[in-house]
Amino acid sequence: MIFESHSGLLRRLLRGLLSVIIVVAALFPIFWGLMTSLKPTRDIVQFPPSLLPATVTFEHYVTIFKAGAFGFLLNSLLVSAGTVVICLGIGALAAYGLARFEFPGKRAVMVAIIAVMSIPVASLLIPTYTLIAEIGLVNTHIGLILVYSAYQLPIVIWILAAYYQSLPIELEWSAMMDGYSRLQALWKVVLPLSRPGLIAAGLFVVVFAWNDFVVAVTLLSSEETRTLPIGIYNFLGFYGREWGPLLAASMVSTIPLLVVFVILQRYFMAGMTNGSVKG
Amino acid sequence: MIQDSGASIAFRGIGKRYGETVALADLDLTIQPGEFVSLLGPSGSGKTTTLNILAGLISADNGSIMIGDTDVTHLSPDRRGIAMVFQNYALYPHMTIAENLAFPLQARGHDLSKQAIAAKVKDVAETLGIGHLLARYPKEISGGQQQRVALGRAMVRDPKVFLLDEPLSNLDARLRLKMRRDLKALHQRLRSTIVYVTHDQSEAMSLSDRIAIYQGGRLQQFGAPADIYRKPVNAFVANFMGEREMNNLSGTVVQVGDGLVFRSDGLNLALPAPLNDWARFQGRAVTLGIRPQGVKIGERTDAVQCEAVLRQVEHAGTEQFYYAQAGGIELSGAAAADAVLAIEDRVRLSLLTRELYLFDTASGAALVQGGDLAA
Numbered sequence: 001m002i003f004e005s006h007s008g009l010l011r012r013l014l015r016g017l018l019s020v021i022i023v024v025a026a027l028f029p030i031f032w033g034l035m036t037s038l039k040p041t042r043d044i045v046q047f048p049p050s051l052l053p054a055t056v057t058f059e060h061y062v063t064i065f066k067a068g069a070f071g072f073l074l075n076s077l078l079v080s081a082g083t084v085v086i087c088l089g090i091g092a093l094a095a096y097g098l099a100r101f102e103f104p105g106k107r108a109v110m111v112a113i114i115a116v117m118s119i120p121v122a123s124l125l126i127p128t129y130t131l132i133a134e135i136g137l138v139n140t141h142i143g144l145i146l147v148y149s150a151y152q153l154p155i156v157i158w159i160l161a162a163y164y165q166s167l168p169i170e171l172e173w174s175a176m177m178d179g180y181s182r183l184q185a186l187w188k189v190v191l192p193l194s195r196p197g198l199i200a201a202g203l204f205v206v207v208f209a210w211n212d213f214v215v216a217v218t219l220l221s222s223e224e225t226r227t228l229p230i231g232i233y234n235f236l237g238f239y240g241r242e243w244g245p246l247l248a249a250s251m252v253s254t255i256p257l258l259v260v261f262v263i264l265q266r267y268f269m270a271g272m273t274n275g276s277v278k279g
Numbered sequence: 280m281i282q283d284s285g286a287s288i289a290f291r292g293i294g295k296r297y298g299e300t301v302a303l304a305d306l307d308l309t310i311q312p313g314e315f316v317s318l319l320g321p322s323g324s325g326k327t328t329t330l331n332i333l334a335g336l337i338s339a340d341n342g343s344i345m346i347g348d349t350d351v352t353h354l355s356p357d358r359r360g361i362a363m364v365f366q367n368y369a370l371y372p373h374m375t376i377a378e379n380l381a382f383p384l385q386a387r388g389h390d391l392s393k394q395a396i397a398a399k400v401k402d403v404a405e406t407l408g409i410g411h412l413l414a415r416y417p418k419e420i421s422g423g424q425q426q427r428v429a430l431g432r433a434m435v436r437d438p439k440v441f442l443l444d445e446p447l448s449n450l451d452a453r454l455r456l457k458m459r460r461d462l463k464a465l466h467q468r469l470r471s472t473i474v475y476v477t478h479d480q481s482e483a484m485s486l487s488d489r490i491a492i493y494q495g496g497r498l499q500q501f502g503a504p505a506d507i508y509r510k511p512v513n514a515f516v517a518n519f520m521g522e523r524e525m526n527n528l529s530g531t532v533v534q535v536g537d538g539l540v541f542r543s544d545g546l547n548l549a550l551p552a553p554l555n556d557w558a559r560f561q562g563r564a565v566t567l568g569i570r571p572q573g574v575k576i577g578e579r580t581d582a583v584q585c586e587a588v589l590r591q592v593e594h595a596g597t598e599q600f601y602y603a604q605a606g607g608i609e610l611s612g613a614a615a616a617d618a619v620l621a622i623e624d625r626v627r628l629s630l631l632t633r634e635l636y637l638f639d640t641a642s643g644a645a646l647v648q649g650g651d652l653a654a
Contacts (some may be wrong), residue, residue: 170369173336176356177363177442178432179386188382192373 030254037061037247044243061252066237068223069249072231076143076253079216079227080209082145087205088198090149095160096186100169114163115251117154124151125218139221146211147219156201162265163197164190199267203260210257228253280527282443285313285472286347286360286439288333292340295328301329301496306342308491308501311472312435312514315463319519320493327560329493330442330476335359339616356579357386362433363442366449368425370417376428377413380389380404418639430462434469441473447482459485480520484508492516514643517568525601526610529640530584532560541583546606548583553632556652571600573634574612576620582629585610592620603628 032051036044039053085210097103098110127136135166137143167190175185191198213229219225226234232249261268288310292344295303301420303325310316325509335356343352347366351359357468362383370379383396385392391399404410407427412420417428428447433441446462447455460652466473484504491501500512510519518524530543532550539550539557548567576625578584578619587603587610603626610628614620637647645653 160356168367169368170365171371173334173356174363174365174369174371175382176336177334177361178383179388179436180356181355181357184386189371278322 002010030258033247033254034251036243037251039229039244041242041244042095062249064249064252065243067235067245071224071230072226072228073252075226076210076228079141079144079148080206082141083148083152083209084202084205086145086149087152088202089126089159090192091153091156091201092186092191092198094153095157096164096190098157099161100172113154113157117158121151121214125214128215129218138219141225144216144219144225144227145216148205148212151215152205152208155204159201159204160194160197163194163200165194179188196267199264203264206260207257209251280622284437284439284470287312288440288472288474289345290329290333291343291345293329293332293339293344295332295337296337298471299520303332303339304370304496310472310474310489312347313472315466315473315475315486315488317475317477317487317490319477319479319480319483319490320492321519323495324493325498326476326478326491327444328496329491330363330444333444333474334361334363334486343450353647359440360438361440361442362436364429364433364444365446365447368417368429368449369475369572370425370428370432372417374416375413376404376409376415376417376420379417379428380413380431380435383432386462389436390488393574403435406434407431415527422449423458426450426458430465433497434465436473441471443473443475445477446475448477448479455482462486484520492519494519510645510648510653511636512645513569514566514638514645517645518624519637521570523571523611525636526569526574528608530567531562531564532535532557534558534561543567544607546585546608548585548630550583551581551632553581553650554635557647560646563647566638568636568638568642569630569634571611571613572630574610575629576601576612576614576618577629578627579614579629579631581632583632583635585628585630587626589620589622589624589626592622602630 035051035053038056038058040055040057040059043050043054084268098106128150130164132138132143132147137146171189171193172182172185175189176182180188211229212227213233216227217230217233220230232253235246235249283348288308290306293303293306294301305326306329308329318329320326328337332339335351335354335358339352343350345351346361348357350590371382374382377400380403381396384396384399400413401410404413407430409424409427409431412424413427414556417425420428426449429446443462447458450458459482466486475483475486487504489503490507494515500507500516502510502589507516508520514527518527528541528543528546530541530546533540533542533550535547538552539554541548541550554610575582585605587605588607589600589601589603593600594616596612596616598616599618599620600611601614601620602609602611604610605628612628633650635647635650636645639647647653
């Protein structure tokens, strides 16, 4: 007994220690970046370096916003929001079809969705560029949103289909008996109950759309359409080794996503586990 | 609410198969307006398939269904004018009880004002004694209360047909009896047509005007509870109805001297003169059936007699059940609660003639029902 609780305590300690190491390793660069972005230029390169800024300044943030970071931020917001709306809109319906109907070729569609998920984005760049160029949507937000949606729909459909299957089918039947069509039942009963699944799927999409660099840099060419990651890349060329503005831009790009995750994380966990257990 | 507001239901040659499995075979069934009909049978017998086809939740492979004068075979569930209570109640977890009850009234085609809906919801909630729960969510109320809410949601738009899928099976025994009475009272007041699925024969017996009993995807018999109990068409129905199985003795009828004898495993039962017309069953494998209530201790007139040894006795409140060995056969019987029964006693058993059933062993078809030859 004593031995058991002793080893149990030890295990908990080890697990806690491991968690701390992972958290520090993950968050320290962000913290270091945030601190550095608040230091005056001459303090950034001083030796030995100090962790906390001696004097706090927002000059680097002013610099990047003057250089057009606000536009990039808006572009990123627009593209991310558009992608989420399209992915969840199409994904919610497609997943419902797969979760609740039997039709010829259903298995083939499911397998195809998995297969598509495993294709690396890099190998899709040239074909999608050609396609988007063909229909005249290069250097437009619509084009970028469509490409992002195409890349992200498989995972969205997969998560939502698994989530729907975890709901009792009698709820939809009940709604249909109560005088609602199938689509109304989906809208009034299934979707409100699938909120954790929708949020989990939505977060996947947002993370991809917000962080993507490769696709955006391929499809977008003008200053006006640029999203944040490309904007930051251009700061790198423009300011050379000027760490202040560079890190300020990184923070502007990182922090919104962190905030979204912190707010929605409990739904995210529920959405992921629910889908995986029952699906 | 007092007038006869139910609709008739007619199944015409309804069939459903899943691959090779026949879930429902050529069902013909007509239910009268305002009738309370139970679909009774073991799981996988086709009763729930019948209900789901009637509801429009699954489609039949062939045949047609009429509700009232309307052919609903190809109508979606929302257009059939029926309400359903599911076994798990299927209350909407994200809505309050009031919102659950109002939900059917907010569907298209009702055009009710907010006040009218609220009044209707309140009315139904009062009727079912759940008026104080309106602001709560389904997970905050007890199983019995959830059951009432599910009933209320079905009642709220005065449907012509109610479908109930084992609505009482998730309640404890006492509450089930109370809800059974409440359901019966509700039906007497509403006079809607009710189709009730259950695997509990006593529930079906106590609630129904008529019972449709199923086995293996086929309707076996459709009739009033007393008729089905008394005149089962086959061995399956005979054994399914009643709290306990019948005694089933397989054997043959043979002529011995002047009289007839039923010969079973190590047991010869002399058949009394009134059963002389059983001579026609000679040379055929038959099964003699009798409910425990028809097996009495002691000499009785109009009975088949045999010697037996008591092996086991069970007290069941108002009566006792015993198991007795006669030849190679075990017979179960019922005795009054105050009868003195001792294990290993030798007793004389009387199998009352009017309680005897005879079935064709191969097909199970009834040859004799309660002492009378089957039609």
